[in-house]
Amino acid sequence: MPIKSPWVTFLAKASARSVAARVLAVVMAEQRSLTSVLAEHLKQVDERDRGFCQQLCYGVIRWQPRLTLIADKLLKKPLKHKDADIRALLLIGLYQLRELKTPPHAAISETVNAAKQLGKQWAGGLLNACLRHYQRQQNEIDAAIEPDQQAAYAHPEWLLAHYQRDWPEHWQQICEANNQQPPMMLRVNRQQDDREHYLQLLAAEAIEAEPLDAGDAAILLASPCDVHKLPGFFDGKASVQDGAAQLVAGLLDIQPGQRILDACAAPGGKTGHILEQAPDNEVIALDISDKRLESIAENLSRLNLSASLAAADAADTGLWWDGEAFDRILIDAPCTGSGVIRRHPDIKLHRRPGDVAQLAETQQQLLDNLWPLLKPGGLMVYTTCSAFKQENEQQIEAFLQRHPDAGEVRPDRPPAQSRPFGFQRLPGDDVMDGFYYACLQRR
Secondary structure: OOOOOOOOOOOOEEEEHHHHHHHHHHHHHHHOHHHHHHHHHHHOOHHHHHHHHHHOOOOOOOHHHHHHHHHHHHHHOOOOHHHHHHHHHHHHHHHHHHOOOOOHHHHHHHHHHHHHHHHOOOHHHHHHHHHHHHHHHHHHHHHHOOOOOOHHHHHOHHHHHHHHHHHHOEEEEEEEEOOOOOOOEEEOOOOOOOOHHHHHHHHHHOOOEEOOOOOEEEEEEEOOOOOOHOHHHHHOOOEEEEHHHHHHHHHHOOOOOOOOEEOOOOHHHHHHHHHHHHHOOOOEEEEHHHHHHHHHHHHHHHHOOOOOEEEEOOHHHOOOOOOOOOEEEEEOOOOOOOOOOOOOOOOOHOOOOOHHHHHHHHHHHHHHHHHHHHHEEEEEEEOOOOOOHHHOOHHHHHHHHHHHOEEEEEEOOOOOOOOOEEEEOOOOOOHOEEEEEEEEEEE
């Protein structure tokens, strides 16, 4: 159970701005996930304002490197730690003025009112002065911070350096894609329906959508919508999943009667996709977290599918493996998430430069320890949602050098741009997330 924060006491039906300020204070001060903190507290906002609250939270985190530099120029002295919610409110006000183009009188007055709702009337004058200062001198302040790359691209310096080193011709495109609001994509459950018919069901509900070139079950919505509006969602007719992630299951070349391991399975999207292709196959789904394992069970229950679930470190095979080899192994490896920042902008806050090497070591352990569990002739698919070569093509190159009985399989339909080892999809390519894929066969 998370430690209770001083910023998580709410009044019923608080304003979107005050709730957003408290959520952001927790995320930024306590290094907690934006998704989980927002989910805990969004119900405190009136239903009609929840979308705006969510927009404020994701938008501020998305542009935080830029907004923080502006805030530092406006504040005469730093705010105390206990006033992290007020600092968050300042960022919210700046985000409204700069990115949302909210009418200044509304952005400023409502942000000041939110401070009163937080029980900090003293902060109203400070926020009013800072935001009006920015309103009057926005052009000069923006020009002053623009030479700073962190401000210009809204990414921390170390992350920019990694993109520039790995993708010198594409790093600006990657940053631009990372700062976009992500589209919403669906995967139709082929055990229950086909894409063409499900598109008709969406049209009947006035939900605009089109087929997505990411397999025969992928759909791109014209604009995101609440899953409650999706036809048959809670009966398992469809799942929310980015097209880049949907391409993974096809690489496994699943056939009836196979034994399949999904080694890092939470939250279960790819597990469900595997079973939708062959529901009678034996699928073992592992995750190191008991709590995250619950999300797999919930997803499979909604899809009316079943797998053997176990909470275990997949690399520690002595604790969970029964000795029977697998026909297929999927390693959706823990990674920096540097390919999915548009969906999880708090990666900019929470990741650190040292994480890359640490995660690469974990990935290597998974590859080396699970390889002996694969039958001769079997396929292992290694995938990440990273755009860093150290986690991707360099990882697979080193693996093939260590394992002479391993060979790379190049599928007839590549899932992304071909690399010397595997395939890389950069953020935003074909409107999808950034992903890496490699198919390995045991000789």
